[in-house]
């Protein structure tokens with residue numbers, strides 16, 4: 342049998358190549374540095390107020406982002422600064438219709454969140470939450486992507502427990518004017534957990550509380566933007582009801598940071614609140 346003599350430099354190259362492959366397969370073996378593969382991430386509702394801040398963070402991290410938005414409440418201007426970036430794609434699409442994309446991760450945010458907007462077309466709101474979420478879960482199943490559903494504090498309805506623990510099931514009126522959103526998000530949570538249990542999809546659920554920050558529309562209708570707009574116009578602040586109703590407020594960048602933590606967490610708890618301490622609306626006015 343004939344043996345070939347392997348020259349020393351070739352041996353080094355083979356060893357280096359094997360070591361490199363080992364690192365790719367076992368990133369935990371790498372000492373002092375990590376080889377991180379950039380991810381392809383779908384953000385539904387990524388041109389919206391919260392979605393666009395999430396997109397900024399993902400792009401900054403070096404990932405590729407595909408935004409799917411129907412521009413009902415989202416605006417192109419919110420993501421304009423990423424146009425031309427090869428790692429960014431913007432698709433005008435309504436998630437009520439299925440869409441086929443190759444992605445590694447899905448952040449599902451598409452749905453109007455302000456009471457003024459979600460009550461504008463309540464049937465469309467519930468359809469977005471049910472059919473839209475179903476379509477996105479189907480996509481997650483097909484491509485094997487981890488799926489984060491952005492839910493809402495409104496799943497607790499008119500809560501009888503303060504503050505609400507994640508284990509509290511809520512007190513929701515199924516026939517009220519807010520139920521298109523409350524019940525829509527509750528069904529979206531149900532679908533998410535059923536896909537997890539029956540199809541093994543990795544899921545995370547974030548229950549978002551009242552959020553404010555840059556890119557919020559002046560006509561958003563939520564209390565923070567209303568009060569800011571009224572204060573700028575030197576108008577009196579309109580407090581609905583007796584002002585004793587409580588809310589937990591959070592800044593949008595804090596929320597996006599929490600998304601990141603929830604998405605990364607390895608131990609699956611069913612859902613997370615993204616909240617801070619509560620204040621009542623009268624107290625809030627006095628700030």
Ligand SMILES: O=c1ccn([C@@H]2O[C@H](COP(=O)(O)OP(=O)(O)O[C@H]3OC[C@@H](O)[C@H](O)[C@H]3O)[C@@H](O)[C@H]2O)c(=O)[nH]1
Pocket residue numbers: 454455456492493494495549550551552562563564565567568579580581582586588622
């Ligand atoms: O001008 C206003 C607006 C609102 N309010 C009151 O302020 C409180 C907060 O109302 P907002 O319209 O900001 O919205 P909500 O807190 O009810 O829901 C909001 O935050 C939670 C999210 O999950 C929801 O998606 C979002 O719409 C309510 O009690 C409302 O009656 C006023 O007193 N004046």
